[in-house]
Amino acid sequence: MDRELNAAIEAALQAGGFLRQNFGKANALRHKSVTEIVTELDGQAEQIIAERLQSEFPHYGFLGEEGHRRESQKGFWVVDPIDGTTNYIRHIPVFAVSIGLVIGNEPVVGVVYQPMTNELFAAFSGGGATLNGQPIRVSQVDSLGKALLGSGFPYDAWTSQRDNLLQWGRAVKSAFAVYCTGVAALGLCDVAAGRLDGYWELHLHPWDIDAGACIVREAGGVVTQTNGKRFDPLGHTVLADNGRIHEALLTMVEEDQG
Numbered sequence: 001m002d003r004e005l006n007a008a009i010e011a012a013l014q015a016g017g018f019l020r021q022n023f024g025k026a027n028a029l030r031h032k033s034v035t036e037i038v039t040e041l042d043g044q045a046e047q048i049i050a051e052r053l054q055s056e057f058p059h060y061g062f063l064g065e066e067g068h069r070r071e072s073q074k075g076f077w078v079v080d081p082i083d084g085t086t087n088y089i090r091h092i093p094v095f096a097v098s099i100g101l102v103i104g105n106e107p108v109v110g111v112v113y114q115p116m117t118n119e120l121f122a123a124f125s126g127g128g129a130t131l132n133g134q135p136i137r138v139s140q141v142d143s144l145g146k147a148l149l150g151s152g153f154p155y156d157a158w159t160s161q162r163d164n165l166l167q168w169g170r171a172v173k174s175a176f177a178v179y180c181t182g183v184a185a186l187g188l189c190d191v192a193a194g195r196l197d198g199y200w201e202l203h204l205h206p207w208d209i210d211a212g213a214c215i216v217r218e219a220g221g222v223v224t225q226t227n228g229k230r231f232d233p234l235g236h237t238v239l240a241d242n243g244r245i246h247e248a249l250l251t252m253v254e255e256d257q258g
């Protein structure tokens, strides 16, 4: 996976450099839904990544949030060119480029780049996880009461029953603290680096979570769906933590509690 990892890193750095240069210049192009916006730079950054990865790996498929799609039985890249578009558009310097590679229903490569802090998280299956080339590990925190958690809210929260408010309320009452920074990919990397102890969301997309899931696992953490089932790279939920608080976090997030 060396070639794939290096290519994903180069693509993330290139797209991230482009986004950094244009930081403060993005305008909302259109609303994907009432609370979900996209800028012209989302599409341009995805184009940079798609060109790089599709020319070098024509046998892999591609699943990009902004529309680049190609099917393949051999595996596929999963790309979010800007995770945290709301932050980006409001000039909050917290967003990331996320690139995963899924083979055989497992995320086997993960690269997440935060252009404004120049933090590059990277991992491949069996190779460990790194931050700017240095190995990272999940935290040792062993109870929810001591845990710093992250989460977020879905774009359809105005209308959906699965709005995460119940779970968020439980977290406020039982965890040390809970943060929402609006960038799921970085939330997962923060778990991998031991900055957060756990992260969950109830309604995401593969491009938000696949790269981060690989990075958390390679840092020694545990990643499942929010119902406790095996992580699904084409699924919509994620629950990731240091392993020590997994059962407690699952119980907290469980949806059919009163």
Ligand code: IPD
Pocket (backbone or CB within 6 Å): 080, 082, 083, 084, 085, 086, 151, 152, 153, 154, 155, 181, 182, 183, 184, 185, 201, 203, 204, 208
């Ligand atoms: C969003 C972020 C956010 C999460 C949203 C996502 P986007 O991605 O990951 O953390 O709470 O549900 O859609 O739209 O900025 O790429």
Ligand code: CA
Pocket (backbone or CB within 6 Å): 080, 082, 083, 084, 207, 208
């Ligand atoms: Ca996203």
Ligand code: CA
Pocket (backbone or CB within 6 Å): 042, 065, 080, 081, 082, 083, 084, 085
């Ligand atoms: Ca995005």
